[in-house]
Amino acid sequence: MKLQHYLGGLEGLPEDLSLEKRVFVEDWEKRIFGIHVAMMGLSNHLGAALPTYPIDEVPTAFKDEWTWADLRTGAEAMNPFDYFKFRYYEKWLGGITQFFLDKGYVTEEELAAKVAELAPPTAEPVEAIDEQVIAYLRKGDSPRRDVAHPKYPVGSTVRITNVAADAHSRLPGYLRGRTGTVERVFEGDYAYFTHTGDGIGDPMPIYVVEFDPAEVWGPRAEAGPETLYAELFEAYLAPIKEDS
Known part of the structure; x- marks a missing residue:
């Protein structure tokens, strides 16, 4: 039983839980939210979701499944005491980063080099990808x-x-x-x-x-x-x- 699944009546946690009520505490958290939404909008599970999307026709290099379940799995793979230590979008950042590493989209060396550069992206967005992400935001998907x-x-x-x-x-x-x-x-x-x-x-x-x-x-x-x-x-x- 993972500690982060068992909070009802639990006492004696190492630190007080944060009761921060702001949705985004820092600007970078908005970008993490946007990355997550884009990943869901391009996820290959949408081919079977309702409503359906022509996901195979979207010219994206992202060819994996990414849903809320994957985000939660990544965050909850953390050490339970780290899980309670980090803020909400810090957990998201860790889970998304580990996903890209595990799936081979980026290596640890490439990630470290990119962090060292801290350069803004130069590539122009692909219109078909943008259209698919916008369609996902408007229509969503359904597990029913x-x-x-x-x-x-x-x-x-x-x-x-x-x-x-x-x-x-x-x-x-x-x-x-x-x-x-x-x-x-x-x-x-x-x-x-x-x-x-x-x-x-x-x-x-x-x-x-x-x-x-x-x-x-x-x-x-x-x-x-x-x-x-x-x-x-x-x-x-x-x-x-x-x-x-």
Whole structure:
């Protein structure tokens, strides 16, 4: 279980968490956001996304898949204590940089030389690439693949699984092994843009599950009529086995 997936009720972190509310603290962070958006707009997963794009016809050297899932995987591969130390877009920078290194778009030597130069880019943008990125910003993509085919109807009591966290997980650590009630079933089956190794990736239903805080945090839960809701992929739910 990665530490950054398990923050519910966790105490004793090495440093206070930053509560910075500005979206961009420094100007370079805007450029990192733009690079990420451009990568998503040129990602080869768009050939299967809804709405579809003629991505194979776009004259770009970027021929890999890049989604929010890849960004999160890269950031969460960091040492947990480094993860908490760096600001939001510093994590993005690390994840994107490592992706380009791993995929061979740039070497560490080339990157170091470029940093030493600190020269602005001289190449003119390719119009077709710009058009595709703008189309992506306007239309987006969708992980929805079908109508919902849920195993658990509204009102079902379910137990949250305790699958091992792999490269990335969408399951909060504090919900593992807890019992809740299905409050809502989303209207479609939804894919996750990468297979995380803990059960999600292929299209499946997503549920809103309701939890009693006392079930999650025990006697340390705050008193009062509070309810916790979590959106969870079906792979993270298991039925309650009745005693025979």
